[in-house]
Amino acid sequence: MKNLRFFLLDLGEKTTPHGSEIWLWGIDDHDRNVLVVDRSFKPYLYAIPKEDSPPATISAALRSSKTGYADALESSVEEKKLFGQIVKAVKITCTSTETLEAAAKHLSKRGLVQQIIGNDIRYSSLYLYDRGLIPCKWHETEAETLGTSPALTGNAYLSHSSPHPIAFKGIPRLRILAFSTVAFAEKGSPHASQDPVSVISVATSDAKVRSFSRSNESDHDIITDFANYLMEFDPDIVAGFESNRIGWPYLIERAQRSGATLGISRLGLQPHTSVYGHVSIAGRASLDMLDYANELPDIKVKTIENVAESLGIKLNAILPDQLDLAKTWNSPQDKPLLLRGADAYARAILETTERLLEFGMALSSLTCMPLDQVATAAVGHRVDSYLIKEAYQQGHLIPPRRDQVYERYQGAIVLAPHAGLHENVVALDFASMYPNLMILYNLSPDTLVSPTEDCDDSSCWTIEGLGFRFRKTPPGLYRNALTSLIAIRNEIKKGIQTKSLSDSERRVLQQQERAVKVITNACYGYAGWTGARWYAREVAESAAALGRKSITQVIDRCKETGIPVIYADTDSVFVTRDEAKVNSLLRWVSENLRMEIRPDKNYRRVLFTEAKKRYAGLLTDGTLDIVGMEVVRSDWSEIARKVQERVIDLVLRDGSPNNAKIYALNAIDQLRHGKTTVRDLIIWRSLTKPIEEYRVNAPHVQVAKEYLKLGRKLVPGDKIGYVVTKKGTKLYDKARPYFEVTSDEVDTEYYVSGQVAPAAARILGVFGISQDELLFGTQRPLP
């Protein structure tokens, strides 16, 4: 018997002769990996009896039944909250998930229950919520050594009661393994059914890089070597790029076809696809860095090269294009490039993992989702999990997901901007507008008063214009959840202020703050999402209506006090900077709106066109702030974006368009003379659905069909890169895959009149300089 401390990394469930039990994987305080088995927690669900059947009949029905669930351990009646109602629920606990499932079926079939609650939550998740364990945090428990079995790596313990979290900070030393694979076909994309894996490169946190390269037609040996190498290194974290969708499924199928074994989990099992489409490896956290890249919206085309570049990670080699891999492999001279490329990718994935892990762990702890799941899970599911955890603590039942009817509702206000160049402007922002409104008006599905119910103004908020009413007390689920999120964030902020922090401690806190912010800001959208367990359109609609009212009041107050309003969107107002007037406005807001509005960005100059949601400013710190313009849009060519950025820069710094116009004319001239690389002309667009579902023949769709003809695999979400050539009339005829276009085929005139000129004219138009003037202008560029 010993007191065991461990950092919770992964967990699973297993049915053994002891019934269902929880397996916790972690790192102890001596950096050893441990398995802690908890047999003290059994799966359960709640049955809500029909009004005419007393709870006792449910217990009786279970006891009298002959099959399967005779082992129902207990059933007890509890009072629980469900959408603001108090319901009597029968808690049914079984020794195993299988018998619980059978018991649920039995009850449904007998027609004794109104609703069964909790059978759409996995046993292992239920365990975390119920017992209060926190992934990626330290725990403590009394445990005894469990006999090691050959299938287990590491030290196994049996805990005598459920472990509990302790206030022990820090992240243990984790063993990380990153891998990158190369597979190719003679033509097009490789298919696991026929094309072997040729290279597997592995980079580990002990700074070693190792590659395995196929020496014959079979990949049996390299998969085996990879698996052995992995088992020997025994990583806590295994990272890849696109590994959920491609890397692992491919390796798994290849292993199966070549007869190799890929039993790389800490139970000696193969990786498998699990919830949210993530690939799980028992006992290890399997992470896909593509999921993390999706948290970085500035990266438009999600490749490992781009992710590495944006994080400042140097790649000392890159792999050839997919379609050129076979050629490279078959050339003795070029073949080493594949190894070097794969090595470089594995290294980059390792470094990416090291950089982004803290955020993942922060998100994991906050939402109570295991590290490997949280990265892959969509925002809605993360909020879902966070709310489940909160709801548990407040005695709510967890409503099952249901099919909800989608109803559109009115959202935020966006003002038409005053077009032109403005000096000394400050953007004022409401601090967490929607979360605060949800807290202030107690907006929640469980506080929503039904239309038939009586409720006077002293006990209810009535939302102007909508008529929805919300009880002022008790606090609803959203108010509690958001209040606690805001409290956590303030606590973290305080921590960050601490002078004595080390860099790494500060970084951890910053990532925690980021995680809290993500979840806080997602709650409003979650409330209006039909997939949410706590979906309530009335809640989201009310928050939006209150938001409109708040921003309108600020705008009106500005007008009354003589502050020019240049633009406003949702929760921000752009006004001319007048220290005294603005300060008095801020005071007025905090005194009258029960909310805070804060100066956010300060502009020396800011330019608005007629369009909403698009502007460009020069901040007082000298940097450019470009919003919504072509510069920040991935579906415009690099050349158009570069020229527009320079035009913006010149206009804002000069305060006049003269130099910018000369520059633009010059840039167009250069382009017309072919002084541009094809690289700068690629236009990237996403495929959002399968090709055959497109109803109009857009350029990127046509090009995608060419990709397919070349044998490339495409799935929704893939980015199609194309360049417009001279051949053809319609744009979709002229567009060709970017990798097949040579510079002499480029339709330069399209890029002039369809890309660069419009992008430049968008800015210069504010000063009366038209696109035609740029296209046919008589003014010659400077010598």
Added chain:
DNA sequence: GCACTGAGATTACCC
């Protein structure tokens, strides 16, 4: 047959 027009499709952005 051709230029023009407006509706619809499509995507990526803002907050």
Added chain:
DNA sequence: ACGGGTAATCTCAGTGCG
């Protein structure tokens, strides 16, 4: 597979003209 609001481009069918 978190919400609504928005700009912009291109296709495509319909229309008027000659």
